[in-house]
Amino acid sequence: MDGTNATEAPVEAPPQVVNGEQKDDAGFKLKFCTVCASNQNRSMEAHLRLSQANYPVISFGTGSLVRLPGPTITQPNVYQFNKTSYDSMYKELEAKDPRLYRANGLLNMLGRNRNVKWGPERWQDWQVGMPRTTHATDRGSEGTEGGFVDVVITCEERCWDAVVDDLLNRGSPLNRPVHVINVDIRDNHEEAAIGGSGILDLANSLNAAAREEREKVGAAAWDAGGAASRSSFDERVPEIIGEWQERWPHLPATWTLAWF
Amino acid sequence: MSTPVKLSTADQLKQLQQARGVVLKDPAYWSSVVAGILPIVGPQNDVELRRWGADFIAEAVATPAVPLRAREDVCMKALGTLRMLVEEQGLDTVVLKSVILAAASVYPLVVRWIAGNAHDRDSWESIQAIKTRILRIWEGAPPPLRICCIKFGQRVVLAQTASNGMDVKQSGLDVSLSIIPPNHPLLDPRQLEAEATGLLDRMLGILQDNSSDALLVDATLNTLSVLVRTRPTTSARILNTILNFNPLKLANSPMTPKTKVLVKSMEKTTRMLLIHLSKRDPHNPMTPRIQQYVERLMRSRSEIFDEANRKRAMPGPPDGTQAAVKRQKTGEPQVVARIIVPPLGPGTHSLAALFTLTDNLGLQGFDATAVPAALAARVSVTALASVPSELLGQAIAGIQNRMVELAAAAPIQPPPLNAETSPLDVEDDDDEYEPDFYAAEDTEQILNKLDNAPAEQPPVQEPETVNALATLGTFKLPPPPLLDPDVAARLSQGAVTRVFAPLPTLEDSSRKHKSGINRLAASSFDRDSWLTVIIRIATRGTAGLEDDASTIKEEDSSALTHKENPSLSNSIREALFRHVMEDFRRRIDVAVAWLCEEWYADQLAKRNLSEDNRSLHYERWAVKLLDGFLPYLTPQDKVLTRFLAEIPELSRELLGKVKDLCRDPATVSLAVTSLLYLVMMRPPARELALDTVGEIWVEYEDARPMASKYLAKWRPGFIESQAPGADGAVPVPKPIAA
Numbered sequence A: 001m002d003g004t005n006a007t008e009a010p011v012e013a014p015p016q017v018v019n020g021e022q023k024d025d026a027g028f029k030l031k032f033c034t035v036c037a038s039n040q041n042r043s044m045e046a047h048l049r050l051s052q053a054n055y056p057v058i059s060f061g062t063g064s065l066v067r068l069p070g071p072t073i074t075q076p077n078v079y080q081f082n083k084t085s086y087d088s089m090y091k092e093l094e095a096k097d098p099r100l101y102r103a104n105g106l107l108n109m110l111g112r113n114r115n116v117k118w119g120p121e122r123w124q125d126w127q128v129g130m131p132r133t134t135h136a137t138d139r140g141s142e143g144t145e146g147g148f149v150d151v152v153i154t155c156e157e158r159c160w161d162a163v164v165d166d167l168l169n170r171g172s173p174l175n176r177p178v179h180v181i182n183v184d185i186r187d188n189h190e191e192a193a194i195g196g197s198g199i200l201d202l203a204n205s206l207n208a209a210a211r212e213e214r215e216k217v218g219a220a221a222w223d224a225g226g227a228a229s230r231s232s233f234d235e236r237v238p239e240i241i242g243e244w245q246e247r248w249p250h251l252p253a254t255w256t257l258a259w260f
Numbered sequence B: 001m002s003t004p005v006k007l008s009t010a011d012q013l014k015q016l017q018q019a020r021g022v023v024l025k026d027p028a029y030w031s032s033v034v035a036g037i038l039p040i041v042g043p044q045n046d047v048e049l050r051r052w053g054a055d056f057i058a059e060a061v062a063t064p065a066v067p068l069r070a071r072e073d074v075c076m077k078a079l080g081t082l083r084m085l086v087e088e089q090g091l092d093t094v095v096l097k098s099v100i101l102a103a104a105s106v107y108p109l110v111v112r113w114i115a116g117n118a119h120d121r122d123s124w125e126s127i128q129a130i131k132t133r134i135l136r137i138w139e140g141a142p143p144p145l146r147i148c149c150i151k152f153g154q155r156v157v158l159a160q161t162a163s164n165g166m167d168v169k170q171s172g173l174d175v176s177l178s179i180i181p182p183n184h185p186l187l188d189p190r191q192l193e194a195e196a197t198g199l200l201d202r203m204l205g206i207l208q209d210n211s212s213d214a215l216l217v218d219a220t221l222n223t224l225s226v227l228v229r230t231r232p233t234t235s236a237r238i239l240n241t242i243l244n245f246n247p248l249k250l251a252n253s254p255m256t257p258k259t260k261v262l263v264k265s266m267e268k269t270t271r272m273l274l275i276h277l278s279k280r281d282p283h284n285p286m287t288p289r290i291q292q293y294v295e296r297l298m299r300s301r302s303e304i305f306d307e308a309n310r311k312r313a314m315p316g317p318p319d320g321t322q323a324a325v326k327r328q329k330t331g332e333p334q335v336v337a338r339i340i341v342p343p344l345g346p347g348t349h350s351l352a353a354l355f356t357l358t359d360n361l362g363l364q365g366f367d368a369t370a371v372p373a374a375l376a377a378r379v380s381v382t383a384l385a386s387v388p389s390e391l392l393g394q395a396i397a398g399i400q401n402r403m404v405e406l407a408a409a410a411p412i413q414p415p416p417l418n419a420e421t422s423p424l425d426v427e428d429d430d431d432e433y434e435p436d437f438y439a440a441e442d443t444e445q446i447l448n449k450l451d452n453a454p455a456e457q458p459p460v461q462e463p464e465t466v467n468a469l470a471t472l473g474t475f476k477l478p479p480p481p482l483l484d485p486d487v488a489a490r491l492s493q494g495a496v497t498r499v500f501a502p503l504p505t506l507e508d509s510s511r512k513h514k515s516g517i518n519r520l521a522a523s524s525f526d527r528d529s530w531l532t533v534i535i536r537i538a539t540r541g542t543a544g545l546e547d548d549a550s551t552i553k554e555e556d557s558s559a560l561t562h563k564e565n566p567s568l569s570n571s572i573r574e575a576l577f578r579h580v581m582e583d584f585r586r587r588i589d590v591a592v593a594w595l596c597e598e599w600y601a602d603q604l605a606k607r608n609l610s611e612d613n614r615s616l617h618y619e620r621w622a623v624k625l626l627d628g629f630l631p632y633l634t635p636q637d638k639v640l641t642r643f644l645a646e647i648p649e650l651s652r653e654l655l656g657k658v659k660d661l662c663r664d665p666a667t668v669s670l671a672v673t674s675l676l677y678l679v680m681m682r683p684p685a686r687e688l689a690l691d692t693v694g695e696i697w698v699e700y701e702d703a704r705p706m707a708s709k710y711l712a713k714w715r716p717g718f719i720e721s722q723a724p725g726a727d728g729a730v731p732v733p734k735p736i737a738a
Helices: A042-052 A085-094 A098-103 A106-112 A157-170 A188-214 A227-231 A233-247 B009-025 B027-041 B047-059 B068-087 B094-118 B121-140 B143-159 B189-206 B214-230 B232-243 B257-280 B287-310 B320-329 B351-355 B373-386 B391-408 B443-452 B462-470 B485-500 B527-541 B549-553 B567-584 B588-608 B618-632 B639-646 B652-661 B663-680 B683-699 B705-714 B716-730
Strands: A032-036 A057-061 A066-068 A077-079 A151-154 A177-183 A253-259
Touching: A032 A042, A032 A157, A042 A106, A042 A177, A042 A188, A042 B189, A042 B663, A066 A233, A077 A085, A085 A098, A085 A106, A085 B257, A098 A106, A151 A157, A151 A188, A157 A177, A157 A253, A157 B214, A157 B257, A177 A188, A177 A233, A177 B143, A177 B549, A188 A233, A233 B143, A233 B214, A253 B094, A253 B214, A253 B257, B009 B047, B027 B047, B027 B068, B027 B214, B047 B068, B047 B094, B068 B094, B068 B121, B094 B121, B094 B143, B094 B351, B121 B143, B143 B189, B189 B214, B189 B232, B214 B232, B214 B257, B232 B257, B232 B287, B257 B287, B257 B351, B287 B373, B351 B391, B351 B527, B485 B527, B485 B567, B567 B588, B567 B618, B588 B618, B588 B639, B618 B639, B618 B652, B639 B652, B639 B663, B663 B683, B663 B705, B683 B705, B683 B716
Parallel strands: A032 A057, A032 A151, A151 A177
Antiparallel strands: A066 A077, A177 A253
């Protein structure tokens, strides 16, 4: 990942296409944010997939602590948000019991995560609108330097609840609309992978609609009225989610339009 | 900063991005960079540049990275440009959106500026012009613009109503009427507040009209929280409007994928807002109403979506029966369609197939285990309540026929299930945060396990296994081993132990209720309540049903004297007895409560059952309890006194046990004072108690000094009357004046 700060239009120097990477087409892109409980499995899978597709993306967890499975159900490995890096978690677990944590996929997951960004971040601690210039090496950081996004995708109903409640609590000081969409994904590696594909599909559909809106230059949309005005991006979101839901019936979705 | 005109739009955008990168790194540059960017949004420029510029302005006037004072400066600089843009005819929609949102951020800051700088009439005029224009746009605009107008309206309302002082000190959320000094030449609080009231009504109009445009509804709802919380004058109006809003109205129209999303979205957003508000202010008088509304909403939601998604849980062919059920519901119970249960074809069938009545393929494929148990129970109950009994009878008969058929068809015995492989179906309900990272075993692992398995593998019929593997037959559980009475008794003992299991973990009831006779016996889940439940199971659960056992016991009572009647009640009584005995000093109230219930049950039995038909328990268990703890009493124990005083009925046998305490000189005083307490405090038992004291006097030499003291007071003349025959040690008590 190259850490340049130029956003949105790196025309001359397309990023190298590596495994799973798509070529950047330099058009308009929605900014995404993925959220799950611990900012480890589902949100990070989706973060990776969206960043591979060159979307600006950041990710968070809504839990109070980062919880990873331990040797038994009553002994989870617990870490602080924003304070522990994926890398140090990886090293700690590898030192504790490499066989166990390799077998249950934790090391694999942390290994992926540490190549995506530094460490898990907590949603409630995120100051929306604060520049994220220190995150330049994160995957998907290009375009999210401003510290806000257009679409938040949560991976579990209660994360959606936490996000919406938190936004209500903040009182929407920034006056910036944000679509908050929940895509219910069960918390295991297989489902996270499937969910990642689902989220990427959703992001592609949303982005296509947003581009179409931006191609319509001028005030035609509402001065002319009529059918054309019905096709703006914000209005099409529910329709897009509805169609997407038909394609992904096992990932039940919820949506609202909230404010930063 | 100036942009060379000759550059291509893409190049210019790139340069602009770099400028933005600079301010993001160092917020000190915002003011100067914004000043340089403002010309970008002029009408002569490419629309992409204008969009970028407008978005940048919106970001600049809202960013929390810049302290408010500095941001105020940015806002004042941008004011003229914003006015120019918003008044431009035919402005690009994307640009206009950014402009309105920027105006929403600017508005409160300008109000604050004007409040402190009354001379700046120009700025005030500009912001008034912007406001007027946006309010005009509001009406006819397409929804994406309208939500921006709604947001602008919210900030105006916020700035022009009185605050309750609970504002967030951020981004001008704390600008309110309270900051306006009196006699301000430009700002008239009354006028501003009137305008705010009007605007609020306009915002709420979307909810009042029961709009089905989820985008507008959600956008409105999600702006209201801060108003309700920090602007008391708005909260009642807003809450009333929400409580009269029906987010599920759209559910009546046909459910396309899109309407489903819309209905769900509006319902959930409404619910989230209300829960959020009641959580933040639980003492608000509106909170009970809010909770009611939320509950109702959730009920209707689950009805709508469960019915829409899950169709009907009631089995039945798609047309005939459902129609019949509907007719039945509307009050014509006579018309009942016949249900046809198609016989199962030859071959093997799953258990599900056996009970499947519908021939709709989609319904057959429905996985009922996906329905949460609680929901399934509710659905089943309503379905059972509404299905006509004839129909149910037909369906049952049909299933019975199928079973008979299957039985007649001499089913092939399937190979018994290998216990090693059976737990393969990974359990499904993990609502947990903890991810389950343990993948199910793969075939290889299972095979390995099988290879290593000890010889206790079930006998597998060699020739059939291949076939059995090829076509997985129906699985039948092997019949359970027959229960003999001993095993049954042991198992019910186990059940009894489980009833007692929660006791140690339950909380003591924190405060003693003194609600008198009208209280409910077990209304909370604390230890007392649970004990009450246990006691009632023992005393009332099978009262009147245990007669057979007790008569048998009586018949050969000599042989069975030590064998307890092995009924459930008696097992629980035994367990209760042990429970009390484990710590009888602290659990004496349990014993008393229990004996009270026993006594009551006995009274009922005496009233309702014939003499040879009933079994009475009170006396037996009272004696047993007393016997149980008497040997452990110390002279200081008050337990005995309390026990005797509180149990509902005393008998000669019971008091005889007390009398035996006097064999130990140390406990004489305990026994006698306990009896004295009865004499003084339980007049009905006085004679009985005095008789016992008399017997003590007669039987125990050591106890005489004490007994005679009390007898002299309560039964004068007794000692004298006994004196002659005393050394004869006649133990027969003499009931005097019974």
